[in-house]
Amino acid sequence: MxxxxxxxxxxxxxxxxxxxxxxxxxxxxxxxxxxxxxxxxxxxxxxxxxxxxxxxxxxxxxxxxxxxxxxxxxxxxxxxxFHTFLIRHPKQALPSYFNVWPNVTFQETGYEAQRQMFEYVLEHTGKMPIVIDADDLVNKPEATIRAYCSHVGIPFIPESLRWDLSSEEKNGLPELWHSTLKNSAGIQTTNNSYLGVHENDDLEKLYNASMPHYTRMLANKLIVT
Known part of the structure; x- marks a missing residue:
């Protein structure tokens, strides 16, 4: 944005x-x-x-x-x-979070509160909120953003999918949480060597607790073709 x-x-x-x-x-x-x-x-x-x-x-x-x-x-x-929700599969999000914050609590993973907020908006408006799947955003960035812009009534700007690497290096965001952003010039997949969700007891507990909330929202995601 x-x-x-x-x-x-x-x-x-x-x-x-x-x-x-x-x-x-x-x-x-x-x-x-x-x-x-x-x-x-x-x-x-x-x-x-x-x-x-x-x-x-x-x-x-x-x-x-x-x-x-x-x-x-x-x-x-x-x-x-006007509420929009971005979701990411726990098997992808939690290892990344756990890597930089090994004492993260379930509350701070955000899955339960995000699902609660989704339900509040649905009940309040009577309309299904827009839910964007991070997998769609990474794998089909242009199609996903086009679909989102169409749904919310704003013009699609192709140039918004790319950014100047040097500007992100100077944007003041903490390196701990934004290293991928600062070392990229667009939406892309990344490779890492984080622990898997079943390779650590604490991580697995977070994963099991998060999945029902994620699954509820995934069932209502924005369809991207």
Whole structure:
């Protein structure tokens, strides 16, 4: 979305609420900081800041993890966004997560909260939310993005599928979580040597707990031809 140039982007604004605010719900895996908690990261303040930004820019794309905010979702929250869900098979996502964060909790894998948010949106709108399968996005990026743009009513911009490698190296994103992005110039498959989901007891437990939530959403994914 960043490469489209017609949307402003806010990546994971509610992460600060979940980990660093007066209302924090997480944080055991984060280092202590004498300046935390901070009231300006509270959920209502972050939501207000997003609405204010949207009023100024006209088009705002927000990417976030539902486990950061699922407990504060209400009618006002649901009405504030047009919701899209990106899913990835646990056998692919969990080893990657586990590789950099071996003490990750099931809550922080995000599968349960994502499925809960999916159900909230479905119940609230009466319409099936858009679900994009990461396998489709990687294997058929142009067709997937074309289909998505058609469904949400925005123009497809082919140039948005590529980016300048040097710009991503300077974008300030943490190397720990964004090394693949910083070393690529487009959507692509990757090779790794991570543990498989059945090669570690903790990883296998996360996998077994995640699969029902993933399967529920996969059954309703956007069909890409």
């Amino acid at each position: 960043k490469q489209r140039k017609d949307f402003e982007i806010r990546p994971e604004p509610f992460e600060a609420s979940a980990y660093y605010s007066d209302e924090r719900i997480l944080g055991d895996n984060c280092p202590a900081d004498p300046e935390w908690p901070r009231e300006q990261y509270n959920y209502d303040k972050i939501l207000d800041s997003l609405k204010s930004q949207l009023q100024k820019c006209g088009k705002l794309f927000v990417k976030d993890h539902p486990f950061y905010f699922i407990h504060v979702v209400n009618e006002n929250f649901l009405n504030s966004f």
